[in-house]
Amino acid sequence: MPKFFRLFSLWATIYFLLSSVFIISAYGDEEGILYTDTIIHEDMTWSGNIAIRGIFVVGRGATLTIKPGTIIRFHKIDTNNDHIGDSEIRVLGRLLAGGTKEKPITFQSAEKNPKPKDWSYVLIFSSAEKNFLKYCYFRDAFSGLQVQFSTATVSDSVFTHNNEGIRFGRAKITMSHNLVKNNNLGVRFTRMEGPVEITNNIITQNRVGVILVPSNQNIVDFFEPGRTGKPWNEGHLLIESNNIFENIDYNLNLGTKQKWDLAIKGNWWGTGQSNLIQEQIFDKLRDIELGKAIYKPFLEKPLATAGPR
Amino acid sequence: MKKIIVLTLAIVLLLSANSFACVGRTLIIGSLNSSNDKLLTQLMAVIVTERTGTTVEVKYYDNHAQLFEAIKKKEVNILPENTGRALKLMGMKAGEDADSVYSVVKKGYKDMFQLIMLKPFGASVVNPDDKLFVDVPTVDSSVLVNFPVLPRVLNKLAGIAADKKYPKLLASVEAGDEASKVAKDFLKKKRMI
Numbered sequence: 001m002p003k004f005f006r007l008f009s010l011w012a013t014i015y016f017l018l019s020s021v022f023i024i025s026a027y028g029d030e031e032g033i034l035y036t037d038t039i040i041h042e043d044m045t046w047s048g049n050i051a052i053r054g055i056f057v058v059g060r061g062a063t064l065t066i067k068p069g070t071i072i073r074f075h076k077i078d079t080n081n082d083h084i085g086d087s088e089i090r091v092l093g094r095l096l097a098g099g100t101k102e103k104p105i106t107f108q109s110a111e112k113n114p115k116p117k118d119w120s121y122v123l124i125f126s127s128a129e130k131n132f133l134k135y136c137y138f139r140d141a142f143s144g145l146q147v148q149f150s151t152a153t154v155s156d157s158v159f160t161h162n163n164e165g166i167r168f169g170r171a172k173i174t175m176s177h178n179l180v181k182n183n184n185l186g187v188r189f190t191r192m193e194g195p196v197e198i199t200n201n202i203i204t205q206n207r208v209g210v211i212l213v214p215s216n217q218n219i220v221d222f223f224e225p226g227r228t229g230k231p232w233n234e235g236h237l238l239i240e241s242n243n244i245f246e247n248i249d250y251n252l253n254l255g256t257k258q259k260w261d262l263a264i265k266g267n268w269w270g271t272g273q274s275n276l277i278q279e280q281i282f283d284k285l286r287d288i289e290l291g292k293a294i295y296k297p298f299l300e301k302p303l304a305t306a307g308p309r
Numbered sequence: 310m311k312k313i314i315v316l317t318l319a320i321v322l323l324l325s326a327n328s329f330a331c332v333g334r335t336l337i338i339g340s341l342n343s344s345n346d347k348l349l350t351q352l353m354a355v356i357v358t359e360r361t362g363t364t365v366e367v368k369y370y371d372n373h374a375q376l377f378e379a380i381k382k383k384e385v386n387i388l389p390e391n392t393g394r395a396l397k398l399m400g401m402k403a404g405e406d407a408d409s410v411y412s413v414v415k416k417g418y419k420d421m422f423q424l425i426m427l428k429p430f431g432a433s434v435v436n437p438d439d440k441l442f443v444d445v446p447t448v449d450s451s452v453l454v455n456f457p458v459l460p461r462v463l464n465k466l467a468g469i470a471a472d473k474k475y476p477k478l479l480a481s482v483e484a485g486d487e488a489s490k491v492a493k494d495f496l497k498k499k500r501m502i
Contacts, residue, residue, distance in 0.1 A: 082335045083366065120334075142334060142364075163364065188362050211362045249359070256360040256462050286500040 031073055031110065046070050051110055052087045052119075053077060060128070062093040068135070069103035073110035074119030084142045084163075085109075088120035091127055091150075099135030101156070101309070109140035116163045116184065117142045124150045133157060135308070138165070144183075147171040154178060156308040164188050165206065168196070176200045179307050185211050186247065198239045202307040209247035210239070212255045212262070233262055241299075243306045245270025251280040254290045261291040268299040268306075335364045336456065339376045339385030342369050344482040349389035349430055349444055351492035352466055359493075359502035360462050373398070380424070386452040387459075390418075390426065393442035407432060407443050415445075423450045427460055428467035444470060465501060 032049025039057040047067035053075040058064045066072075074087035089095075089107075099105035109118035121143040124131050131152040138144030138157065143164040145154065151172040158179045159165030165180040167188045178201045180186040186206035187198070190213040203209045244251045244267050251269055254262065262283075269277040274296065278285065283293040336357060340350035347369075354365040368385060370376040373394050379385040395414040396403060399421065404410045411429060418424040429443040446463045453459060469475065478495055482488045496502045 082337075084334055084364070164362070185362050208362070213362050253359070253362075255362065257458055282502070 032071075040064070046072070049073070051075065052089065054087060056089045058089070058091045058093040058095065060092045063129070064089075064091065064093070064095050066095075066097040066099075066105050068098065068100045068105065070099075071106045071108070073108055074140075075110045076118045084117045085119040089122045091122070091124045091131065094127060094129035095122070095124060095131045095133065095152075097133045097136050099137075101135060104135040104137045104158075106137045107139070107141070107144065108137070111140075114140040114161075116140060116161055121146045121167075123148070124152055126150060138162060143167045143188075147173050158308065159183060159186070171196065173197070177307060177309055178202070180209075181205050184208075187211070188213055196237045198237075199241045200303065200306045201242045203242060203244045203251075204246050205248070207248045208253050209244045209251040211250075211253040212258050233260075239264045240266040241303055241306070243268045243270075243302045245302075247280070250282045251277075252293055252295075253282040254284075254293060255282075256287075256290070258291050259289060261294055263294045265294060265297055266299060267295065268302045269295065272298075272300045274298070335366055336386050336452065336459075337366045337368060337384065338387045338389075339368050339370060339379050340389060341373065341376060342371065344479055344488075345444070346389055347488040348479055348482050348492060349446075349470070351488040352430075352469060352496065353387060353389065353446055353463060355489065355492045355496055356465060356502060357459070357462055359496070360465075361456075361458060363456065380449065381422070383449065383451070386449050387463075388447050389430070390424075390445050390447040391442055392429075392445060393439075396442075403441055407441055410441055411443060411445070418447065419450075424448065425450050425453070425460070428464045430466060431468040431471035 031051040034051040034053060035056050037054035039059050040062050041059040043063045043065070045065045045067065047070050050070060050072045052072065054077065074085065076085040077087060078084065079086055097105050107122060108114065111118050118140045119142070121141055122138070123146045125148050127150040129151070131147075131150060133145070133152065133154045134156050136157040138159045139161045141162045143166070144159040144162045145166045147168040149170050153174045154166070155175070156177045158181070160179070160182045162183045164185045165183040165187060166175065169190045172195055174197045176197070176199045180201060180203045183206045185208050186203045187210045189196070252264065269280065271277060277295060277298060281293045281295065284290045285292075338350050338354055340346045350367055354367055357363055358365050368379070370379065376385065376388060377398065380388060392407070392410045392414045395418060396410065399414065399417045401413060401417065404413055411426070415426040418426055425448045427446045427448065429445045432440055432443050446466065448459055448463070474495065478491050481491050493502070
């Protein structure tokens, strides 16, 4: 075996041993089990108090199950000095986080004076499995939850005091009965190949409620040449039966480069007057390069069943 | 042993990456401390934040040499550059008009520093005697991999310095008003955000 590989293997063994020792030595700490940079390849179950300082990776093939009432605290570390905490959970395998109404699962900062961006995110990335999050509470993060190239069901959860509540890219995601409140950006999404369903959520008091972010990398080109007047998202993205209201700058922002119309019918926008609804939407009426948000017909009153059950 | 090597490589790759391309986190705009640079910087910061949702951080520098050093170290991704300053930095002579100066420094910056000059903010109405040079949003080309939409967004500010309200905005910043608020109010009134 070449010398390089022998040295590398030695270093790897030491790395593993040190990591393991650190995890084991953290048992019994007041904040529960502490994980530093860690990757798991076997199934694991969390309950009680968990602390993370660094990146915790759920490897491909492994499932992380989180029991109701578990509190996960992320320590603020900022190795690249970008003022965003680096601690995160990265799921390449599978995440099953099923809290209950009485015992939600909490993801939050470990800092004494918690602030948005204290930690990065729970990132479900390129996971081949069905991920499931229910009655989870995300706060103090850069993005509470990010779902990219993955499948996830997110329901009855709360996203608050984050830079972004939830962000997703090319994902198959069902998001229902959540409360997204007091974030800089409530829901942010890109790469809209879907299918995505956003229903029965309350999205309020964020700086921007829902924002679309363009991508130059869409692989599936479902925009036929010359296609006009027909919303691009039919069959791909459903945003319906939500209460999206009283967000500070805009309830909906089509961002930039979204030149196709967006169907977003059947939602409550905080008022029954269409001119006031339009005021809170950034679309073609403000930038001719953008598509139009087709928000009519809209709900005349708030949907009582929206939000966590 | 082979398994350990593969496994460890996977760990190193996973743990050493700060972010994936599509979960990009922040952009840094570097600026000089003058009111004009502050205002242009905040116009860029606001429009990028509002139109793309990207987190933008602004860093101020005392002089052009410091700012450029930060660019070279990749500590700064974007700056409002002035074609006059750029000429001086590259040791070139001024052309006959603003367009030719712009073309020369644009090519020079790309070739020498891999910096992309976008459409100019325009000739400032504040300095009518200095028509030869213009301010230009300038982006580190490596940033465009993660933020390919940046040129489209920043180019919306083309000609903004020639807006008839620009001197008033500048006066407001010089009087001590917060440049970010001045920029945001202005762009909102123009329905650009």
